[in-house]
Amino acid sequence: xLSRALGLFRNLFRKDAVERALDDExxxxxxxxxxxxxxxxxxxxxxxxxxxxxxGGIDQVKEGVRSVRVGRWLEDLGKDVRFxxxxxxxxxxxxxxxxxxxxxxxxANTAVFSIVNAVVIRPxxxxxxxxxxAILSTSQNNKSGFTSAPGVFLDWRDRSTxxxxxAGARSTTMTWSGAGQAQRLSIAMTSFDFFSLLGVQPxxxxxxxxxxxxxxxxxxxxxxxxxxxxxxxxxxxVLGKSIILNGAPFQVIGVLPPDIRFAxxxxxxxxxxxxxxxxxxxxxxxxxVGRLRRGVTQQAAQAEIETVMLGIGRDHKEDSRTGVLVxxxxxxxxxxxxxxxxxxxxxxxxxxxxxxxxxxxxxxxRSTVRQREMAIRASLGASRLRLVRQTLVxxxxxxxxxxxxxxxxxxxxxxxxxxxxxxxxxxxxxxxMDHTVLIIAAILSLATGVLFGLAPALQVRNRDLTTVLRxxxxxxxxxxxxxxxLVVVQLALALVLLSGAGLMVNSLVRLLxxxxxxxxxxxxxxxxxxxxxxYDHGRIMEFQRQLAAEVSRMPxxxxxxxxxxxxxxxxxxxxxxxxxxxxxxxxxxxxxxHIDPNYLRVMGIPLLRGRDLGLADxxxxxxxxxxxxxxxxxxxxTGDPIGxxxxxxxxxxxxxxxxxxxGDVRQIGLTKDPSPQVYIPLAQGRSTGYVVARTAPHAGxxxxxxxxxxxxxxxxxxxxxxxxxxxxxxxxIAKPRFYLALLGAFAALGVILAAxxxxxxxxxxxxxxxxxxxxxxxxxxxxxxxxxxxxxSGLRLICIGxxxxxxxxxxxxxxxxxxxxxVRPNDPLTFGxxxxxxxxxxxxxCYIAARRAVGVDPNVALRCE
Amino acid sequence: xxxxxxxxxxxxxxxxxxxxxCLEPLHGVAISQRIxxxxxxxxxxxxxxxxxxxxxxxxxxxxxxxxRVSENNRRAKYYRLTRQGRGxxxxxxxxxxRVVKAMTTAMQSA
Numbered sequence: 001x002l003s004r005a006l007g008l009f010r011n012l013f014r015k016d017a018v019e020r021a022l023d024d025e026x027x028x029x030x031x032x033x034x035x036x037x038x039x040x041x042x043x044x045x046x047x048x049x050x051x052x053x054x055x056g057g058i059d060q061v062k063e064g065v066r067s068v069r070v071g072r073w074l075e076d077l078g079k080d081v082r083f084x085x086x087x088x089x090x091x092x093x094x095x096x097x098x099x100x101x102x103x104x105x106x107x108a109n110t111a112v113f114s115i116v117n118a119v120v121i122r123p124x125x126x127x128x129x130x131x132x133x134a135i136l137s138t139s140q141n142n143k144s145g146f147t148s149a150p151g152v153f154l155d156w157r158d159r160s161t162x163x164x165x166x167a168g169a170r171s172t173t174m175t176w177s178g179a180g181q182a183q184r185l186s187i188a189m190t191s192f193d194f195f196s197l198l199g200v201q202p203x204x205x206x207x208x209x210x211x212x213x214x215x216x217x218x219x220x221x222x223x224x225x226x227x228x229x230x231x232x233x234x235x236x237x238v239l240g241k242s243i244i245l246n247g248a249p250f251q252v253i254g255v256l257p258p259d260i261r262f263a264x265x266x267x268x269x270x271x272x273x274x275x276x277x278x279x280x281x282x283x284x285x286x287x288x289v290g291r292l293r294r295g296v297t298q299q300a301a302q303a304e305i306e307t308v309m310l311g312i313g314r315d316h317k318e319d320s321r322t323g324v325l326v327x328x329x330x331x332x333x334x335x336x337x338x339x340x341x342x343x344x345x346x347x348x349x350x351x352x353x354x355x356x357x358x359x360x361x362x363x364x365x366r367s368t369v370r371q372r373e374m375a376i377r378a379s380l381g382a383s384r385l386r387l388v389r390q391t392l393v394x395x396x397x398x399x400x401x402x403x404x405x406x407x408x409x410x411x412x413x414x415x416x417x418x419x420x421x422x423x424x425x426x427x428x429x430x431x432x433m434d435h436t437v438l439i440i441a442a443i444l445s446l447a448t449g450v451l452f453g454l455a456p457a458l459q460v461r462n463r464d465l466t467t468v469l470r471x472x473x474x475x476x477x478x479x480x481x482x483x484x485x486l487v488v489v490q491l492a493l494a495l496v497l498l499s500g501a502g503l504m505v506n507s508l509v510r511l512l513x514x515x516x517x518x519x520x521x522x523x524x525x526x527x528x529x530x531x532x533x534x535y536d537h538g539r540i541m542e543f544q545r546q547l548a549a550e551v552s553r554m555p556x557x558x559x560x561x562x563x564x565x566x567x568x569x570x571x572x573x574x575x576x577x578x579x580x581x582x583x584x585x586x587x588x589x590x591x592x593x594h595i596d597p598n599y600l601r602v603m604g605i606p607l608l609r610g611r612d613l614g615l616a617d618x619x620x621x622x623x624x625x626x627x628x629x630x631x632x633x634x635x636x637x638t639g640d641p642i643g644x645x646x647x648x649x650x651x652x653x654x655x656x657x658x659x660x661x662x663g664d665v666r667q668i669g670l671t672k673d674p675s676p677q678v679y680i681p682l683a684q685g686r687s688t689g690y691v692v693a694r695t696a697p698h699a700g701x702x703x704x705x706x707x708x709x710x711x712x713x714x715x716x717x718x719x720x721x722x723x724x725x726x727x728x729x730x731x732x733i734a735k736p737r738f739y740l741a742l743l744g745a746f747a748a749l750g751v752i753l754a755a756x757x758x759x760x761x762x763x764x765x766x767x768x769x770x771x772x773x774x775x776x777x778x779x780x781x782x783x784x785x786x787x788x789x790x791x792x793s794g795l796r797l798i799c800i801g802x803x804x805x806x807x808x809x810x811x812x813x814x815x816x817x818x819x820x821x822x823v824r825p826n827d828p829l830t831f832g833x834x835x836x837x838x839x840x841x842x843x844x845x846c847y848i849a850a851r852r853a854v855g856v857d858p859n860v861a862l863r864c865e
Numbered sequence: 866x867x868x869x870x871x872x873x874x875x876x877x878x879x880x881x882x883x884x885x886x887c888l889e890p891l892h893g894v895a896i897s898q899r900i901x902x903x904x905x906x907x908x909x910x911x912x913x914x915x916x917x918x919x920x921x922x923x924x925x926x927x928x929x930x931x932x933r934v935s936e937n938n939r940r941a942k943y944y945r946l947t948r949q950g951r952g953x954x955x956x957x958x959x960x961x962x963r964v965v966k967a968m969t970t971a972m973q974s975a
Binding site for chain 2: 021024025026028029031032033035054055056057060061064065067068069
């Protein structure tokens, strides 16, 4: 062992001495053999020649000795790395292209993987997170589960035995007044033991007690650490003081860490006790989380709580049709983003494969050129293994450089993730470059290096030196089949990405052309929902109309109105309508919206019959209403609805008198068909919401003026959120737009790489056959024929690649189904276009390469080499 | 022809080298001659195999090398068996005899 260690030391650090000794030894051997032969009567020169033959070549013997030395492997690796670096530096063009390609591929994969890792793979960071379950309500229509009513939550907590802790939380907004202009805060309301589930400790003060979490007792508040720093400068004296929320005082008892992670609750400024009301039993927005007792499985808990639910249903008739679902909290938090990110991960993986295929092709082109070098090295005693290793070292070197740059790219991409507003990414604050990501990036780099290095490495053969050297040019390109296969794979992968992007384009175009039923451009929306004891419905109405009057005087404003909700807000307020005097059908479940006069004009909703609502309708009885065209169809079939009376389940409103018919509007969502609508005067309802104003195009930003107007009317009203209808619409299509941007970028890269790949292989083929083309042309072949010849070989590859890609796309695009609107994942038009686009681009690349073949001058071609 | 002989020698080369060195230290060419001599010319070791084997055995500590003045007054590298090398020779001899016995039995049984 010691002797080997000494040997290693000598071989690595005293190499010169070791080599000199070997030289001496061999020189002596030659001399002694020569002397022997001279004694046998040979001439000195002949004796020396024979001695050298007997030895078998000094260099070969030396190489043989070197190869058994300890540390040889390490030393060779160092040599290979240095040699590889020299080669890369000598071909800067190739190196830059390859490194950038790899950096893109590895960077994109690392970034997407770090997201998938943080969001989907890593367990939640709460203590015993594997035992945390979301307990959800279900209904006949919605088996996937939704938030629960406070009363149901309390019953679950009291009656279920499967859980150690059952806690609930809901979020809301409140108005904070008493410190300058009022502000709207986001509020989390939780049961007292919720924090123990999350493993959260206060940084100052204490958490809620069980008594404080009782209805009528909960006048205490916890501040989020960030909010505490921002608004109170981190002042500890705020503890024990009161803050005014919705006009009522809450005593501050503690400060929470600034980085609480629980769905969107992390952004809450202030946390209040849930103080659940047992008598609220329908609807509800309480998220219920339970921690299973040790040893209880999800299935057992599900069975147990179902029994509990049956009991609850017996006691409370309104709960008898509610079901219950226990699912891991992780699944609930991640939701359907799992599929989205796994799809994206699949797409970037394809991109990386294309990158690999491309670089493999480039390397193979080069290694064919290097055949002679390899043959010479082989004849000088380099083993095949050694040459293969050299090739692999070169490719891994490339991929490592690419990987390091890719890591930088990934870091930049990850930093950009929070600016994705397309949709809420769960656990977004956890996305980071951690050691798992670094390891994956390293593995990716090595694996890609080996993957694209393998093809050229397989080409390395211990060819007979003389054949290789005698050949004028490397006329039989090695590994041609392999290279063709690589191009085919590239084309196929690019087609898969392209069809994904194509389907997204198709889907987005359809979304953009949906008839909404209203004019979304140039409408400003002012959110005037706020809570304050000072303001009842009547005063809010008054405030809204005051504000509307102010806004209507602003430059560029054409019309102003108000309503409770905006289109696309997906708020349901169903009214069961039937025609008065007919107890029998037809009935109609219509969506109720409360509007002020002028609403139709602001929103651009057409009035089809009758009249619009006016100020006089504020108090008129029977309540005058507008109904939508499809409501008319449901209620009256073909009869004239104007002047007819309707009845609803809200007795205080009955009867309603139809005074006008308006166009259908998509209220629930972009992709949902317009539901029947009834519009009621805002003043006759109890809800308030938005002031809406139609402006002239390019009217400029009114936000500052509007905020000033609000402050002038009442400084206790928090500054409103100001937006536009276009923004609401953009939010609806943000997701498909995001998918499209992503898949589109991947597809574009993929197609470019594939085009470069096929260009490379055709151009290379043309270069090899220059002489042949020269002869053909000298013998009378027309340029057209040569062009056909070259294009033909390219076309074959393109067709095979595209056909394979098409088959793969048909199988894979099904994964996109949930992301598409009114486009089937096997849409023939999309596939046709995508096919044409890819084959067209590839053919163009072939043509450019082929033109060089035609440009050959027979004289030059025949003389070259 | 040489190739065939080398094939035959594979695995037994170490044993032959150790055996050749067990009397006295020798340099490379002399080892080759000694092997030819003790096998009565049946085996001729190529230098392409001999020198790597010697260097490998040196690194393993079975032989050690010293530079001495040779019979014709030149500096030559002489290899000498170490204690470890003698032990190794015993092991290899025993293994070899076992193989020979087994092979002989096998051949006779047919």
